[in-house]
Amino acid sequence: MSKSLLEVRDLDVVFGAGRHRQHAVEGLSYTLGKGETLAIVGESGSGKSVSSLALLGLLPRAARIERGTAHFDGEDLLALPEEPLRRLRGDRLTMIFQEPMTSLNPVLTIGRQLTEGLVEHRGMSEAAAEARAGEMIELVGLGDPARRLAQYPHELSGGMRQRVMIAMAMASEPDILIADEPTTALDVTVQAQILDLMRDLKARFKTSIILITHDMGVVAEMADRVVVMHRGRKVEEGSVGEIFARPRQAYTRDLLAAVPRLGAYAGTAAPRTVVDSPAEVDRRAPVLRARGLRKRFGGRSWFGRGDAGVLALDDVALELHPGETLALVGESGSGKSTAGRAVLRLLDVDAGEIEVDGIAIRELGRAGLRRARRQMQMIFQDPFASLNPRLTVGALVAEPMLIHGIARGRELADRIEGLFHRVGLESDHIRRYPHEFSGGQRQRVAIARALGVGPKVIVADEPTSALDVSVQAQVLELLLELQQSLGLAYLFISHDMAVVEEMSHRVAVMQQGRIVETGPRPVVLNDPRHVYTRALLAAVPIADPTRRRGVLPRLDTAAMPRGPLTEIAPGHLVAAGAEAA
Amino acid sequence: MASAAEPVHAAAGTPASRSFLGALLRTPSGAVGLVVVAVLVLAAVLAGVIAPYDPLRMAAGPRLAPPSWAHWFGTDDFGRDVFSRIVYGARLTLQIGVIAVGISLTSGLLLGLVAGYASGWTERVLMRLVDVLFSFTEIVIALACLAILGIGLTNAMIAIGIASIPFYARITHSVVLVERNKPYFEAAVAGGAGHLRLIFRHLLPNVVPTLIVVGTLGVSTAVLAAAGLSFLGLGAQPPQPEWGFMLSSSRDLISRAPWMMIFPGVAIAITVLGFNLLGDGVREVLDPRQRQR
Numbered sequence: 001m002s003k004s005l006l007e008v009r010d011l012d013v014v015f016g017a018g019r020h021r022q023h024a025v026e027g028l029s030y031t032l033g034k035g036e037t038l039a040i041v042g043e044s045g046s047g048k049s050v051s052s053l054a055l056l057g058l059l060p061r062a063a064r065i066e067r068g069t070a071h072f073d074g075e076d077l078l079a080l081p082e083e084p085l086r087r088l089r090g091d092r093l094t095m096i097f098q099e100p101m102t103s104l105n106p107v108l109t110i111g112r113q114l115t116e117g118l119v120e121h122r123g124m125s126e127a128a129a130e131a132r133a134g135e136m137i138e139l140v141g142l143g144d145p146a147r148r149l150a151q152y153p154h155e156l157s158g159g160m161r162q163r164v165m166i167a168m169a170m171a172s173e174p175d176i177l178i179a180d181e182p183t184t185a186l187d188v189t190v191q192a193q194i195l196d197l198m199r200d201l202k203a204r205f206k207t208s209i210i211l212i213t214h215d216m217g218v219v220a221e222m223a224d225r226v227v228v229m230h231r232g233r234k235v236e237e238g239s240v241g242e243i244f245a246r247p248r249q250a251y252t253r254d255l256l257a258a259v260p261r262l263g264a265y266a267g268t269a270a271p272r273t274v275v276d277s278p279a280e281v282d283r284r285a286p287v288l289r290a291r292g293l294r295k296r297f298g299g300r301s302w303f304g305r306g307d308a309g310v311l312a313l314d315d316v317a318l319e320l321h322p323g324e325t326l327a328l329v330g331e332s333g334s335g336k337s338t339a340g341r342a343v344l345r346l347l348d349v350d351a352g353e354i355e356v357d358g359i360a361i362r363e364l365g366r367a368g369l370r371r372a373r374r375q376m377q378m379i380f381q382d383p384f385a386s387l388n389p390r391l392t393v394g395a396l397v398a399e400p401m402l403i404h405g406i407a408r409g410r411e412l413a414d415r416i417e418g419l420f421h422r423v424g425l426e427s428d429h430i431r432r433y434p435h436e437f438s439g440g441q442r443q444r445v446a447i448a449r450a451l452g453v454g455p456k457v458i459v460a461d462e463p464t465s466a467l468d469v470s471v472q473a474q475v476l477e478l479l480l481e482l483q484q485s486l487g488l489a490y491l492f493i494s495h496d497m498a499v500v501e502e503m504s505h506r507v508a509v510m511q512q513g514r515i516v517e518t519g520p521r522p523v524v525l526n527d528p529r530h531v532y533t534r535a536l537l538a539a540v541p542i543a544d545p546t547r548r549r550g551v552l553p554r555l556d557t558a559a560m561p562r563g564p565l566t567e568i569a570p571g572h573l574v575a576a577g578a579e580a581a
Numbered sequence: 582m583a584s585a586a587e588p589v590h591a592a593a594g595t596p597a598s599r600s601f602l603g604a605l606l607r608t609p610s611g612a613v614g615l616v617v618v619a620v621l622v623l624a625a626v627l628a629g630v631i632a633p634y635d636p637l638r639m640a641a642g643p644r645l646a647p648p649s650w651a652h653w654f655g656t657d658d659f660g661r662d663v664f665s666r667i668v669y670g671a672r673l674t675l676q677i678g679v680i681a682v683g684i685s686l687t688s689g690l691l692l693g694l695v696a697g698y699a700s701g702w703t704e705r706v707l708m709r710l711v712d713v714l715f716s717f718t719e720i721v722i723a724l725a726c727l728a729i730l731g732i733g734l735t736n737a738m739i740a741i742g743i744a745s746i747p748f749y750a751r752i753t754h755s756v757v758l759v760e761r762n763k764p765y766f767e768a769a770v771a772g773g774a775g776h777l778r779l780i781f782r783h784l785l786p787n788v789v790p791t792l793i794v795v796g797t798l799g800v801s802t803a804v805l806a807a808a809g810l811s812f813l814g815l816g817a818q819p820p821q822p823e824w825g826f827m828l829s830s831s832r833d834l835i836s837r838a839p840w841m842m843i844f845p846g847v848a849i850a851i852t853v854l855g856f857n858l859l860g861d862g863v864r865e866v867l868d869p870r871q872r873q874r
Binding site for chain 1: 770772775782787
C-alpha cells in the first residue's frame with residue numbers, strides 16, 4: 001500500500017476512575033493506508049469499537065483517552081478541539097453503525113438526513129445537495145431517488161436503511177469510513193449484498209475503511225489487513241492472507257478454530273459426535289408432531305377496520321424424534337421463532353394440531369398444559385434478558401422443579417448443585433445473581449434451568465447468536481453432549497448455516513411463514529433444490545480469504561415457488577414448482 | 582467484567598441492601614435528600630425533647646412576639662411557640678406522607694399489576710376506570726372524598742391517597758407491560774409458572790424499584806396537597822400544629838406577624854425539596870440503565 005493515511009500510536013482509553021479504573025484499550029498502534037480496508041476483529045469487550053469511537057471524539061462520557069496520538073493529514077485527531085473535529089466528522093471521516101433500525105432519525109425524511117451533512121460541511125445549496133443525494137441513492141442501489149428522498153426511515157427495511165446509512169457516509173467522498181459491525185444486524189442474504197456494495201463503493205471512491213467486526217467470514221471477504229484485539233490489546237497484526245493461513249498467536253488460532261465453517265461436516269449424516277456412545281435417534285415414534293399450523297398477527301384493531309395482518313405461520317408441519325435435532329432456518333420474519341413458540345403453546349395458533357409425546361397440546365386446559373410443560377422446555381436467544389435479574393441463578397434453576405413438584409428441601413438443593421456441575425458451573429455460583437455472569441455462563445444457567453424437569457423436547461431459539469464465537473463453540477458442545485448422553489430432541493432455531501450443519505440431523509427452511517424445503521441435513525445443505533435455500537447458502541460468508549463467494553443469485557421473493565411440499569426423494573420435501581435445475 | 586467485584590454482597594444474602602445506602606450517599610441529590618429527610622424524622626421522633634414548649638400551650642409567651650432567643654420562630658396570635666409547633670408538625674407531615682403514599686401506592690400497584698398481567702377485558706375495564714379517575718384533577722377527587730368522609734386530617738390523608746391511585750396504577754401498568762414482554766417472563770411461562778408466581782415472584786420485584794422512586798417523589802406531592810387542604814380548612818383542625826393549617830391561620834396577620842407565615846412555608850418547601858432530592862437519588866441508584874455497567 002502507499003503511504004499511510006492514518007497513524008494511531010500507543011492509544012490508551014480508560015473507563016472509570018480510582019478503584020473502578022479499567023483499561024478498555026491499552027497501547028494500541030496501527031496504520032491505515034490509502035484505499036486500504038483494515039479489519040479490527042475481536043470479541044465483546046476487546047475494545048475494538050471504543051478504539052474507533054475515540055478517533056471521532058464520540059467516546060461515551062465515562063471513557064477518557066489517557067495517552068496516544070492519531071495522525072491524520074498532519075493533525076492529531078486525539079488532540080484536536082471539538083470544533084475542528086466536528087468539521088472533519090461526517091465529511092472526511094464518516095461512520096456507519098451496527099443497528100440500521102435506530103441509527104436513522106425516525107422523524108426526518110431520508111432526503112433531509114442525506115443532505116444535512118453536505119449542506120453543513122460542503123456549503124452546498126439545498127438543490128445541489130439534493131441532486132447529490134439522489135445520485136447516492138442510485139449508487140447504493142435503491143433506485144427511484146425522488147420517492148426515496150421523501151420517505152421516512154420506517155418505510156424502509158433494515159437492509160434498505162443500511163444502504164441509506166452507507167449513502168450518507170459516502171456522499172462526501174470521505175477519506176476514511178469507519179464501519180462498526182455494519183452487517184451484524186442484517187440477514188445473510190442482505191449482508192452479502194451490503195458487503196458487495198461497500199466493496200464496490202470503496203473501489204470507486206478510493207476510500208479507506210476501518211471495519212470493526214467479530215465475524216471472521218466478513219473479515220475474510222472484505223479486509224486487506226487485520227488487527228486482532230483481545231482485552232484492549234493488539235494481539236496480532238498482518239495481511240488477511242497471513243492471519244488466516246499462518247496465525248502466529250495462540251489467541252488468533254483459537255479464534256479461527258472456533259469459527260464454525262460451512263462444509264466442515266458435509267460428509268456425515270449425524271451432528272458432530274462428542275461422547276463415546278451417543279444415543280441414537282429413535283425413529284419409532286415422534287416425540288413432537290405438528291401439522292397445519294397457521295397463525296396470523298394483527299389484522300384486527302379495537303376500533304374496527306384494520307388490515308389483513310401478517311401470516312406468520314402458513315400450513316407448517318414439523319416432526320421430531322427422540323435424540324434428533326431438527327434445525328429451523330430462515331431469515332428474520334420467516335416465522336421460525338413463531339413456530340418454536342407455537343409448539344410450546346407460548347402463543348396460541350389459529351389452526352393446526354400439535355402433539356408432544358402423544359398428547360394433543362392444543363386441547364389441554366391450564367392444569368394439563370402445566371403438566372405437559374415438563375416434557376418441553378425452551379432456551380432463549382438472549383441470556384441477558386431471559387433470566388430474571390432479581391432472582392439468584394439458583395432460584396431460577398430451582399423454579400421449574402418447584403412448579404412441577406419434582407423436589408424440595410435438601411433433595412432440591414442437591415439436584416441444583418448436580419445441574420450446575422452438569423452444565424459446567426460451580427457450586428458457589430448458585431447464590432449469585434445473573435448480572436454477575438458472562439453471556440456464556442448465563443446461557444449455561446438457562447440450559448440447567450431447562451434440564452431440571454427432565455424434558456424430552458427442548459426448543460432452542462438462536463441459543464448462541466448473542467454469544468462470542470469461542471463461547472458459542474463451548475455452548476454448542478454442551479448442547480451436543482447433553483443430547484447424545486440424554487437422548488434429548490432439539491428444535492434448533494437458527495439463521496447460521498454453519499452452526500446448523502454442525503448441530504442438526506434434519507433441516508427445515510422457512511420463508512415468509514411457510515416451510516419451502518425440508519429433509520435430511522446433508523441432502524438439503526449439499527444439494528438444495530429450492531431457490532431460497534440456494535440463496536441462503538450462497539450468501540454465507542466464507543472464513544477463508546483465498547475463496548471468493550460466487551455471484552449472488554437474484555432473489556425475487558414474489559415469484560418464488562411456495563406451493564405445497566412434494567417429496568422428491570425419501571424424506572426430502574420441496575415446495576411445488578421449485579424444481580428448476 | 583463485573584464478576585470480580587460483585588460476589589461480595591451477593592454472598593451476604595440480602596442483595597445490594599448494604600451498598601444501596603452507600604450508593605445513595607454517593608449521589609449528591611441523594612445525600613442531601615437523605616439528610617433533610619433524616620432531620621425531619623429525627624424532629625418527629627424527638628419532638629418532645631427538641632421543642633422547648635408544648636405546641637398547644639397558649640400564652641407560652643407574649644402574643645405575636647417576633648423571633649427572639651426565647652421564641653426562635655416567634656409566637657402566634659394565641660401566644661403559642663411557632664418553633665415548637667413546627668417541630669411537632671413534622672410528625673403530622675410524615676404521617677401524611679407515609680399514609681397517603683401507602684394507600685395510593687399499594688392500591689395502584691395491585692391495580693396496575695392485575696391489569697397489566699391479565700390483558701384482555703380485565704385490563705380494558707380496569708384501565709378505562711383509571712382513565713376516568715385520571716381525567717379529574719387530584720384535588721377535585723380529594724375534595725369529593727372529603728365531602729363523603731367528612732373533614733379532618735386523617736380523612737384528608739385518605740382522600741389524598743385515593744386521589745393519586747390512578748397515577749400509580751398507570752405507572753405500574755406501563756412498567757408491567759414492558760416487563761411481561763421480556764424474555765425472562767416468557768421463560769417463566771415456559772417453565773409452567775402459574776398466575777401468582779408470575780405476578781408476585783417475577784413481575785413484582787421488577788416493578789418495585791420504579792415505584793420506590795415514584796413513591797418517594799410522591800411523598801412531597803402528598804405533603805403539598807395536605808397543606809393545601811388544611812389551608813382550605815378541610816384537613817387539620819385547630820389546634821393541630823399542621824404546617825398548611827398554620828399558614829392559613831396566619832393569613833390575616835401577614836403584615837403584623839410575617840414569621841407566622843414564613844417558617845411553616847419554609848418547612849413545607851424544605852420537606853418537599855428533601856423528598857424530591859431523595860427521589861432523584863433513589864432513581865439514580867435504582868435505574869437499571871445505571872446498573873448495567
